[in-house]
Amino acid sequence: MNNTNKISILQGRLIDPANGVDTVTDIHIENDKVVAIGEAPAGFQATTIIDGNDKVVCPGIIDLCANLREPGAEYKATIASETAAAAHSGITTLCCPPDTLPVIDTPAIAGQIKHKARKAGYCRVLPLGAQTQGLKGEKLSEMAALKGAGCIAISNNYAPLANTLVQRRTLEYAATFDLLTIIRSNDRHLSDQGCAHEGKVAARLGLPVIPEAAETVAVARDLALAQTTGAAIHFHTLSSASAAHTLAWARREKRRVTADVAIHQLHLTEMDIEGFDSNTHVLPPLRSTGDRDGLRQAVAENIISAICSDHQPHEADAKAAPFPATEPGISGLDTLLPLTIKLAHEGVMDLSSAIARLTIGPAEILGLPLGRLQVGATADICIFDPDTYWTVAPDQLTSQGKNTPFGGWELPGIVTHTLLEGRIVYQRD
């Protein structure tokens, strides 16, 4: 009885899009659950009180893709360093892709990652299992075992399957176990050795290109295979307006398909690679203004129902080379929420919808009972000050990776508290 954890968050603006709530109220938490909203239950004595005045209280953020780099690339980041950064950024659940070293294609690796994450204690980590053994695109992974070890979905991540028959088989096999297949759509022949969007900027800078068709061809193929097999698929980090259009059509047709977009695709375009800034080297590449606007519209209309960080922390050396020779990716955990709030400030959508894309949107994609805050829900909570601006200083990021193209940007939103299963895992001084 003495050890019972009781927290009251008083007079915060509760935004819980899943339940259509946007109101100033109190929330009461006992152990790992929300026990009351509004008036406290009779006899409730809070052990901790959090002042929610002028703050937004929302479900903890669910990030569909954050590379933790462990095991295998601890010089870039570790499970401990990145889950701490996640807590600092209001993220309570994250999916880590399978391209670690060794690859997450055995229960042992999945178990090891979950164990280390639990030990660190900052954030719920859901590994994505490899779709094929060693991500080689040839043999099925032991998906049933991976699921048993806690893999929430499967993916071949950066090595999308070139062999269409193998892709079909993996979708069928995954569907046998109700496993979602997460796909980074990219035709490997069309993208070749490219590093930039096939558009005006790459034409002028003479950079090897990744055409829009590398994505649209692959999206069309995988939609057809999903239809054939009845498998549920999720398109990860779409980059083109054209793919978003195709997705809108598929959703109207009631196909079992969902999609997310990386937050940087909603703010940056091919224009940002001018001057060969290697921090803007990402995969899929930054595309045209029309693509950015099309993606923004698809997110506003909830056709793309999740925004992720696509977090790729790197050591400085990985970016210290001429643009095409650098490793792609942005360190995105620190800026995920602020850049999403910025979308609301820019009028792309209201704040509640923006928060939905970080909470209930990804929760529904993964089929998790998270991302919502009604009575009885798991107390994963993010509390932030929505109106205070801060300047992004790359070397001050909490992630071990300092590779951000947003250095110098003034962004709204500072996280003040993060609660994971009712425990305060981050509190701003």
Place this chain on the structure above:
Amino acid sequence: MSRGPSLQLDDVGRLRHFLTIDGLNRELLTEILDTAEGFAGVSERTVKKVPLCRGKIVANLFFENSTRTRTTFELAGKRLSADVLNLNITASSTSKGETLLDTLRNLEAMHVDMFVVRHAVSGAAHFIARHADPGVGVINAGDGRHAHPTQAMLDMFTIRRHKGEFTGLRVAIVGDILHSRVARSQILALNTLGASEVRVIAPRTLLPVEARSLGVHIYHDMDEGIRDVDVVIMLRLQKERMQGAMLPSEHEYYRLFGLTEARLAAADSEAIVMHPGPINRGVEMASEVADGSRSVILQQVSYGIAVRMAVMSIIIGTQNQQGQDNKG
């Protein structure tokens, strides 16, 4: 993030590095051509040297093989009385795992004043310029498919010598625009200097999808594209284009895009023919054209020295000026 153009100019608009034609104005390009005009005479003297860069160290950093570009840079540096180091990097450091940045730091420790950089990756010269010490100049001698600005300027020099003004000129560039750093730089230079029309002639597989945005008119038919032009620039066709399903054969390429005497007849009667070299005879052009009276290909090579001297001396001039400014 500093953009390319501001990276190569100091805050009063003087040339610090020469990385790309992009962002440089007509006055600056004209200054390079006028300066080169002054150096063109040096080659014809008995003592082929001027003391402008005495005591300076120029390092030729060639990460990609090149004979003529490296040689002309070497001669240009020597005629300016600089000490010139030739470093063939492919054979040394990078094969030992040393990064580009390490190579740069090591050379800086030797107090090099200027790097002349050739690299297979687009953006390499920008990268080196951004990471070099503030007092060190960088000249791009070709980076990937991006830029080869001194080649473009020697081509402009050649055109000006033969045609006088750029205004009113029609220029056709023929061949592999997609992979050509030379073409990208030429197009920018021609448009900046006021040429009235820049045409590119190529099959679609050898053009960027957004080629029009470079400021050119596109032709797929050689006879049509070459009509009435004052300058024909032929680009080198790399043999590996036959591998990537870009072209069926050299034979078909020559039949459709090769420059012959008969085709050249459609151009202006005073038209000149250029090629950055080395030529594939019977692929890009017939020998009779390459060696004919309209060809200025060998002049391009000798003008290359004067133009490179001009760029080097202007950058060293900026460095000296900055040295003065700092003392003042």
